[in-house]
Amino acid sequence: PILFPNTLDTEIVPQITYSNIYDRIKLIFNYSKTLYVGQNIKYDMLILRRYGIEVEGNLFDTMIAAHLLNPDRRSYKMDFLSIDYLDYEMIPIEDLIGSKGKNQKLMSDVQLKDISYYACEDSDVALQLYNLFSKELKKQKLDKIFYDIEMPTMKVLIDMEYEGINIDVSFFQKLSDKIGKDIESVSKNIFSYTDTKFNINSPKQLSEVLFDQLDLKPIKKRSTSVDVLEELKKQHPIANELLAYRHLSKLKNTYLDAIPTHVNSRTSRVHTSFNQTIASTGRLSSTKPNLQNIPIRTEISREIRKGFISRDIDAYIFSA
Template identity: 55%
Template sequence: ITNIDDLKLYFKELTKQKLISLDLETDSVSPMQTTLVGMSFSTAKDEGAYIPIQYGDKSKNNFGKDDLKKVLELAKPILENPEIKKTGQNIKFDALVMKNHGVNVEGIEFDTMLAAHLIKPEGRSYKMDNLSLEYLNYHREPIEELIGKGKNQITMSDVELEKASFYAAEDADIVLQLTKIFQEKLDEVKLTKFYNTVEIPLIPVLVSMEYDGVYVDKKQLLDKSVEFGKKLDGLSADILKHAGTEFNINSTQQLANILFDNLGLPQIKKRSTAEDVLERLREEHPLPGLILKYRKLNKLKNTYLDSIPQHIHPVTKRIHSSFSQTVAATGRLSSSNPNFQNIPIRTEEGREIRKAFVAQEKNNIIFSADYSQIELRVMAHLSGDKGLQTAFANGEDIHARTASDIYGVPIDDVLPEMRRVAKIVNFGIMYGAGPFRMSQELGIPRAESQLIIDRYFERFAGIRDYIDATITKAESDQYVETMLGRRRPVWNINSSNHMHREAAKRMAINMPIQGTAAEMIKLAMIHIHKLMKNEKMKSKLVLQIHDELLFEVP
């Protein structure tokens, strides 16, 4: 569509539709910094329309003085009308780009990428090319054919109009066709209600959260980076002193030579220098402990202190991380650019990094709300274990209660070391750990860890029964599900390969727990977002980190 009359006529037709598929062409994959190149829509199979704004062979404006301004002005009433339902492939991206252009997309009804992930959570890719081939048996031309790769890559705004139009309109058409197929498939696996009450309503929440972003004090991070750098220099000197020779601390091969050849330490897993090996070797010599400290600090410095400031938006001065609903098979959200989910808040250094997350406005504060022991509480609910439920109902320290039960001492006499063991056991059981894994985690003989597990199951028989029932059901169904019905296949649960079978059992035990906890926080986000919107609050939900929500509030 390249003239104003056709454009007005087409938009008039769109207002009569119940469902339209929407796909944007942009010049980058960063929704908060990209430029809108064009929009495509489809309302019927094998049909699609492309509205170009920028293209390689453009010589004049098509829609008046300012093409972008005019297209947005005409598209706004349609995109903001909740009665005209929209479907898209990763529609969160399109909605975020539009929000950054002053248009709030309402009426999001479907997302093909989300549906594909829900139907097949173990899928290797949810890209449109793959989905088109798998479900429509149609080979779609990859975008690289249009824009190239590597150094010679151009953007969609440089592609000639004819080529760009076919590609873009085809996108919108494929999305519409996939929507119909996925709606039927969701019905088949009884996930339509879940999809419509959890995943789809979460999209506007994430759009809002990503758009608002989170503010970090750049100076604090840079100061911490210098401080961590000095600590690392000190640790390096200590490491080289204990090694008795110069070597590259970051080289695992050179470290293995020092540990096993020069120092003669026992080889636990061949010549591995992995974290669990170093943990066990630290009893033998000071060097492994120093290496662990060095690695931890080095990772925090490189991954967070040095990289987070690079993600600060040049205009908003905030960080707009991207949250995905289609990465984790359990249904947990994952974040990227940067990944905020992995900041370790259990350690002092991790907490130091979190201190840099501050309010941008002078009189605002950062407010954090999190679930306490959410996964253990979910396990107590799913298993129906009366002992665990009573401990939570009474507000007891759950790890101290477990220690009291497995060591047979009054709760007031539980020592810190007993509580540490009980904590590892509580989480280990929930993640499906057996006596061997538990003995490694606790650093005790296997027979002793078996004894602790036996005592645990004597006290919490409901959990043992729940685990047994979950595995039995998984063996017959070949899948497990959360409380709200999200499914995850466990193909290897009946495998003849022992390692594959045990890994599948661990997954079967943990997925319903972790997945249910993820659903709870998603529902909380949906309800809170709705409340803040209805009450016209100035507070913003700025970050989700697994079982915690961060708000910036006046």
């Protein structure tokens, strides 16, 4: 093994050096006419690229194939695909390292024979799914979409995720501080209409203030949702302040404070994940963080986009 478990006697099973294995692995992925099959290949290709290894051949991602064949599935994890299509239950990773949490083990703590079986099982199941899905794609006349659109798109997404984007962290911080002061100001306006201070973020407390203390007429039972507050604006000015509070709080918490936490310490850039298998309509989605949903509705929300900058100080970023 390249990295053996800590429990393994290194005198019995010596470690293969990185230099010995690197060239061999690089050669494996250097055949342009080879078809490489896997589950969620984008993840593996990004890891390989970090080590300077590019996959030159054609690709077949079983996860994307499953989504194309059945876009309404709840999950495209290989464990579930294996059960549904192969009637085979794979070994859960929790059996090796335990459930998520502070007591979860590292893979380096697992016995080599268990890791080996787990890895080989992954490869075997992916190949079996390929044999099924490749035929089914052709049968349903989806093969052209898969090979000509989905797979080339995945390669573009790999480039985008690897590249990432620069953000001006200080800009985000300054705008967050400014909006924080705006939130304090709006909070004072809200409390000016009530007898006592309350937790504005608590639907229960807010409902009591609106419908008991201020005696407003409920729209949808005692809901305090945005659409209800829009209607309540006709009854009391506090509703307008509450809408402003929620808008500013979302900008601060969801974007200004959250996005900088995703800056990669190695690249100093934000690397979102683009997903081809979440939306049943086939549209892309973006997670960790969601960079497809940066708000533009209000003047203050549009300011957030100024925090996304080019690595070249003489270049500009245009968005449409």
